[in-house]
Amino acid sequence: MRSSHTDVLVVGGGIIGLVTAWRAAQRGLGVAVVDPEPGGGAALVAAGMLAAVSELDHGEQTLLGLNIASARLYPDFVAELESVTGRDTGYRACGTLAVALDSDDRAQLRELHALQRRSGLESEWLTGRECRRLEPMLAPGVRGGLRVDGDHQIDPRRLAAALVTACERAGVVFHRAWAGRLRVVGDRAAGVTLAGGPERGAELDAGQVVIAGGSLSGRLAGVPDDVVAPVRPVKGQVLRLTVPRPYAPFLSRTLRAEVRGSHIYLVPRENGELVLGATSEELGWDTTVTAGGVYELLRDAHELLPGITELPLTETRAGLRPTSPDNAPLLGPTALPGLHLATGHHRNGVLLTPVTGRVMATVLTTGELPDDARPFAPGRFSPAASARLEQHA
Numbered sequence: 001m002r003s004s005h006t007d008v009l010v011v012g013g014g015i016i017g018l019v020t021a022w023r024a025a026q027r028g029l030g031v032a033v034v035d036p037e038p039g040g041g042a043a044l045v046a047a048g049m050l051a052a053v054s055e056l057d058h059g060e061q062t063l064l065g066l067n068i069a070s071a072r073l074y075p076d077f078v079a080e081l082e083s084v085t086g087r088d089t090g091y092r093a094c095g096t097l098a099v100a101l102d103s104d105d106r107a108q109l110r111e112l113h114a115l116q117r118r119s120g121l122e123s124e125w126l127t128g129r130e131c132r133r134l135e136p137m138l139a140p141g142v143r144g145g146l147r148v149d150g151d152h153q154i155d156p157r158r159l160a161a162a163l164v165t166a167c168e169r170a171g172v173v174f175h176r177a178w179a180g181r182l183r184v185v186g187d188r189a190a191g192v193t194l195a196g197g198p199e200r201g202a203e204l205d206a207g208q209v210v211i212a213g214g215s216l217s218g219r220l221a222g223v224p225d226d227v228v229a230p231v232r233p234v235k236g237q238v239l240r241l242t243v244p245r246p247y248a249p250f251l252s253r254t255l256r257a258e259v260r261g262s263h264i265y266l267v268p269r270e271n272g273e274l275v276l277g278a279t280s281e282e283l284g285w286d287t288t289v290t291a292g293g294v295y296e297l298l299r300d301a302h303e304l305l306p307g308i309t310e311l312p313l314t315e316t317r318a319g320l321r322p323t324s325p326d327n328a329p330l331l332g333p334t335a336l337p338g339l340h341l342a343t344g345h346h347r348n349g350v351l352l353t354p355v356t357g358r359v360m361a362t363v364l365t366t367g368e369l370p371d372d373a374r375p376f377a378p379g380r381f382s383p384a385a386s387a388r389l390e391q392h393a
């Protein structure tokens with residue numbers, strides 16, 4: 001059974017596969033996406049913080065450059081996406097406040113502030129009283145905080161839905177099925193075989209294949225061992241509460257906190273949704289919501305914002321962050337000609353959506369990775385495969 005040929009076939013219709021498909025189609029390529037449920041994936045769980053500055057971590061300086069580049073693209077990216085689709089993405093330029101509850105937490109936040117300043121990033125140290133002036137629902141025990149006016153948020157569910165519409169309008173073809181196996185003809189990736197759905201068994205031909213399967217990116221059969229994406233799932237449990245009208249606004253900006261060593265965040269949407277996250281668990285593909293996960297999130301949030309226990313708890317959910325060994329994405333060609341990766345975005349996939357679209361569209365149309373994306377080439381985890389790739393270039 002054979003279906004049509006396309007220039008680019010994207011395996012995975014999460015936000016990363018979708019933005020790749022949309023941007024490639026805008027550049028004139030014929031594009032198809034394979035996914036049983038495009039617009040699903042981790043974006044259905046993610047909080048949507050665009051936190052390049054407040055999530056800075058030691059050892060992630062290279063990733064910082066890509067995060068900042070994507071944060072800068074966001075306003076124009078959202079404006080274009082909303083205008084093309086007529087859909088609201090819930091983008092809010094509301095800023096972020098990171099606070100500490102005890103002296104250890106405060107010391108850690110001070111350390112983050114120093115790192116941000118050394119990295120040339122903008123953030124302002126506030127006393128506990130200044131934090132409460134900004135966010136009056138905060139507990140009196142807050143010891144200090146960091147104000148980051150440049151870290152914003154978007155609603156990832158709406159972002160994913162808008163990207164599906166944008167793809168449809170750009171002529172991207174959707175195959176609502178699992179890709180079961182990569183097809184390799186000669187020494188090239190040549191397409192995939194579908195594993196389920198009405199087109200089960202169909203062989204889709206493509207000039208180039210992009211694996212954007214999130215935490216499943218390393219599981220596609222038929223991929224040669226030395227180019228399999230080294231990506232694993234990192235589970236995150238998230239709660240959604242609703243702020244009823246009399247409470248609004250409960251919070252005016254994204255709130256992040258160290259609460260006695262554990263990390264939580266609260267992201268207030270304009271529609272009254274309040275997202276509380278997130279656990280970080282190495283448990284394979286398990287997506288069970290556990291009593292312990294919910295308890296810990298609510299316990300820490302209650303210490304920070306005592307009024308939170310009055311709010312209706314409307315949803316509990318767990319999702320999987322697609323995580324690479326260095327927490328940075330894998331973007332661009334592999335050592336198998338015709339096969340690319342766009343995966344491994346870990347906790348920054350929403351933030352990195354605009355820049356991933358730009359990078360992948362450039363690679364797919366020119367064969368070249370833009371300079372700012374070279375540190376994220378998949379070959380960094382496989383020097384032998386990388387050497388083979390250079391021979392082909």
Ligand SMILES: Cc1cc2nc3c(=O)[nH]c(=O)nc-3n(C[C@H](O)[C@H](O)[C@H](O)COP(=O)(O)OP(=O)(O)OC[C@H]3O[C@@H](n4cnc5c(N)ncnc54)[C@H](O)[C@@H]3O)c2cc1C
Binds near residue numbers: 237352
């Ligand atoms: C709890 C949590 C909180 C987060 N918070 C944030 C945040 O605040 N800010 C931020 O920037 N990021 C955040 N993230 C990270 C972000 O959500 C992810 O990095 C991003 O959504 C990954 O997108 P993706 O398209 O690569 O993968 P996914 O969303 O996992 O999508 C992959 C898609 O590929 C499909 N697929 C896989 N294999 C196949 C196959 N063989 N055939 C067909 N289809 C296939 C799947 O069905 C799925 O739809 C969070 C993630 C979690 C879990």
